[in-house]
Amino acid sequence: MTDRAVVLEEGFGIDRLALRARDPVAPGQRQARVRIAHASLNRRDLLLVEGLYNPRQTLPVVPCSDGAGVVEAVGPGCRRVKVGDRVVVNFFPGWISGEPTSERLATGLGGPGGDGTLRTGLTIDEEALVVLPEAIGLEAAATLPCAALTAWSAIVALGRVQPGDTVLTQGTGGVSLFALQFARMAGARVIATTSSPEKAERLKALGAHHVIDYRADPDWGASARKLAEGRLDLVVEVGGASTLDQSLRAIRSGGTIALIGVLSGAKAPVTLTLAVMRQVRMQGVTCGSREDLEAMIRAIAANGIDPVVSHRFALENAREAFATMKADAHVGKIVVGMG
Numbered sequence: 261m262t263d264r265a266v267v268l269e270e271g272f273g274i275d276r277l278a279l280r281a282r283d284p285v286a287p288g289q290r291q292a293r294v295r296i297a298h299a300s301l302n303r304r305d306l307l308l309v310e311g312l313y314n315p316r317q318t319l320p321v322v323p324c325s326d327g328a329g330v331v332e333a334v335g336p337g338c339r340r341v342k343v344g345d346r347v348v349v350n351f352f353p354g355w356i357s358g359e360p361t362s363e364r365l366a367t368g369l370g371g372p373g374g375d376g377t378l379r380t381g382l383t384i385d386e387e388a389l390v391v392l393p394e395a396i397g398l399e400a401a402a403t404l405p406c407a408a409l410t411a412w413s414a415i416v417a418l419g420r421v422q423p424g425d426t427v428l429t430q431g432t433g434g435v436s437l438f439a440l441q442f443a444r445m446a447g448a449r450v451i452a453t454t455s456s457p458e459k460a461e462r463l464k465a466l467g468a469h470h471v472i473d474y475r476a477d478p479d480w481g482a483s484a485r486k487l488a489e490g491r492l493d494l495v496v497e498v499g500g501a502s503t504l505d506q507s508l509r510a511i512r513s514g515g516t517i518a519l520i521g522v523l524s525g526a527k528a529p530v531t532l533t534l535a536v537m538r539q540v541r542m543q544g545v546t547c548g549s550r551e552d553l554e555a556m557i558r559a560i561a562a563n564g565i566d567p568v569v570s571h572r573f574a575l576e577n578a579r580e581a582f583a584t585m586k587a588d589a590h591v592g593k594i595v596v597g598m599g
């Protein structure tokens with residue numbers, strides 16, 4: 261059967277994405293071929309398509325890092341997976357365990373590591389795959405490799421959030437909603453920020469204890485500090501330039517700012533004395549290893565966490581999926597089904 265793939269081939273821009281037929285690739289030594297059922301979008305995929313992630317990105321490229329499906333063929337020597345297994349791919353196929361290294365971080369799918377998951381068939385090293393427990397469906401699994409694992413690293417693996425801690429999340433995107441869910445799972449109190457009363461209601465329904473509208477309250481850092489009674493333990497920082505200074509105003513002495521995203525820009529004027537005087541831990545977060553993904557999947561299954569899917573698109577309508585993300589019209593994840 262011929263594969264179908266959405267390819268960025270003649271320059272950057274959402275309108276340059278084209279659906280193309282591709283010959284399936286037979287799996288080699290310790291490789292598996294996965295029939296992808298669903299892929300999901302992350303901000304980084306939109307940036308890649310628009311030429312803002314890495315202007316030196318070579319084309320053509322198939323975007324997206326996240327996907328889940330069923331193994332349909334295996335190459336010689338496969339031990340981890342077999343035909344019929346339901347699997348999810350790791351964001352960094354070359355980061356299996358341990359600390360990040362520049363070599364491991366150069367393997368991100370749908371970017372420096374080559375073609376991504378926005379296609380019906382993917383041939384990949386079996387080490388990059390995780391077999392799913394029954395409790396996790398393929399659509400849910402396709403939302404996990406980038407956004408959820410990043411949130412998991414921020415809250416659990418690196419953040420070590422404890423019951424009774426207070427966590428601040430920013431906005432209603434993929435990373436932030438998973439961070440809210442993991443923080444609640446860990447027994448923390450959550451203060452969330454967002455841009456509209458409608459989105460605030462969604463955050464409350466998902467378990468946020470307090471929601472601040474950052475448009476109506478530009479000095480939201482002080483408001484969060486007050487709500488947390490001076491004990492805001494961890495900020496999940498995705499805003500970047502326009503939010504970091506407020507995060508520093510909100511955090512408690514000795515607290516952690518998990519630096520994840522730069523939605524509003526990567527260069528920020530910040531009050532560094534706050535970081536120094538409060539002994540703030542600034543913790544960069546770059547997704548996680550396959551072993552982290554496995555640990556997170558166990559926790560999701562054990563705690564019945566349901567990823568929030570905002571929009572669903574067919575592969576033919578991938579351009580619409582990217583345009584929806586660009587408009588910030590989503591709450592949670594945007595999923596593409598291969599049909």
Ligand SMILES: NC(=O)c1ccc[n+]([C@@H]2O[C@H](COP(=O)([O-])OP(=O)(O)OC[C@H]3O[C@@H](n4cnc5c(N)ncnc54)[C@H](OP(=O)(O)O)[C@@H]3O)[C@@H](O)[C@H]2O)c1
Pocket residue numbers: 301302303304406407410430431432433434435436453454455456459498499502503519520521522523524545546547585588589590592
């Ligand atoms: N380091 C990593 O490993 C890693 C992994 C994943 C993502 N990221 C980064 O994390 C960020 C979020 O990614 P995502 O995939 O979750 O994005 P997303 O799903 O597109 O989330 C976008 C949402 O963030 C909120 N937002 C937008 N601008 C904001 C601002 N200036 N301040 C506060 N909130 C703002 C908006 O929600 P509201 O309207 O509710 O405010 C918006 O809908 C991106 O910068 C992405 O590149 C990093």
